[in-house]
Amino acid sequence: MVINEGQFLQQVASQKPAIAAIQIQMSEYQGEFQLSTTFMSTLKVNPNCKEVLKLQKWITTKKSENIEAATLKNKMDLAEHIQLKNIIHQQHSLKEHAFYTSNAIVNNIENKVELYYNACKGCSTKIINFEEDAECPKCNHPTKDFTSRYNIRMEVVDGQDVTTIILFEDLASNFIGCPIQEYIDSTTSFKDKEKSKLYKKMIAAKHKEFKFLIKLNKIGHSSHGHLSMVAIAFEQLPNTPNKKMPLHLLHLNNMLGKA
Numbered sequence: 010m011v012i013n014e015g016q017f018l019q020q021v022a023s024q025k026p027a028i029a030a031i032q033i034q035m036s037e038y039q040g041e042f043q044l045s046t047t048f049m050s051t052l053k054v055n056p057n058c059k060e061v062l063k064l065q066k067w068i069t070t071k072k073s074e075n076i077e078a079a080t081l082k083n084k085m086d087l088a089e090h091i092q093l094k095n096i097i098h099q100q101h102s103l104k105e106h107a108f109y110t111s112n113a114i115v116n117n118i119e120n121k122v123e124l125y126y127n128a129c130k131g132c133s134t135k136i137i138n139f140e141e142d143a144e145c146p147k148c149n150h151p152t153k154d155f156t157s158r159y160n161i162r163m164e165v166v167d168g169q170d171v172t173t174i175i176l177f178e179d180l181a182s183n184f185i186g187c188p189i190q191e192y193i194d195s196t197t198s199f200k201d202k203e204k205s206k207l208y209k210k211m212i213a214a215k216h217k218e219f220k221f222l223i224k225l226n227k228i229g230h231s232s233h234g235h236l237s238m239v240a241i242a243f244e245q246l247p248n249t250p251n252k253k254m255p256l257h258l259l260h261l262n263n264m265l266g267k268a
């Protein structure tokens with residue numbers, strides 16, 4: 010062996026592997042607990058056994074619990090930062106219940122015409138049947154007693170990769186800058202909703218870069234065919250022109266040989 014065990018462990022430490030060791034020595038040096046190897050010792054990194062899988066699962070769960078308990082701002086900082094392409098192409102190797110952050114540019118608001126849906130007051134299910142005496146199929150609450158809820162679907166891009174990010178509730182209110190009812194009033198009182206300040210603000214989010222916090226158990230497919238996921242938090246990033254161009258510009262530049 011060219012390097013010793015200490016050097017080796019230092020090299021793999023950043024990957025946080027599970028290490029199985031047999032025949033190692035325990036000692037105490039200046040009040041600190043120490044482990045050292047002998048010529049009889051064997052070390053294995055991520056050995057293929059159920060105990061290791063259990064340990065790794067425990068660590069992920071523990072980390073998720075810690076993030077779950079943190080404030081939204083801290084959640085953003087604690088979560089592992091990955092690229093959109095990792096989520097799109099390697100989602101099966103990522104951990105379903107772990108938190109991740111990813112940066113992306115808003116390319117389009119897919120449902121800008123209607124940023125909300127009519128929801129059952131009992132269970133938030135989307136109401137389709139508004140007939141007199143109709144009931145929610147899920148919780149039997151009368152559907153005439155409904156509420157409007159934000160459901161903003163944004164097409165976001167990171168280089169060549171596209172996905173849909175969904176904002177609900179408080180997150181959507183923060184994004185638009187007002188509660189849902191205020192938005193509805195603002196956009197229906199104008200014949201041409203494009204004159205609404207709030208509508209303009211929403212459209213102005215296009216081409217801006219955001220950092221999104223997501224959890225992979227909230228992942229699905231959008232009507233546009235690409236992956237869609239629910240954001241748990243977001244923050245707008247300072248403008249960095251040309252850093253990551255929206256897809257259509259990138260294609261254009263590729264054609265022109267500029268990229």
Ligand SMILES: [Zn+2]
Nearest residue numbers: 129132145148
């Ligand atoms: Zn219901």
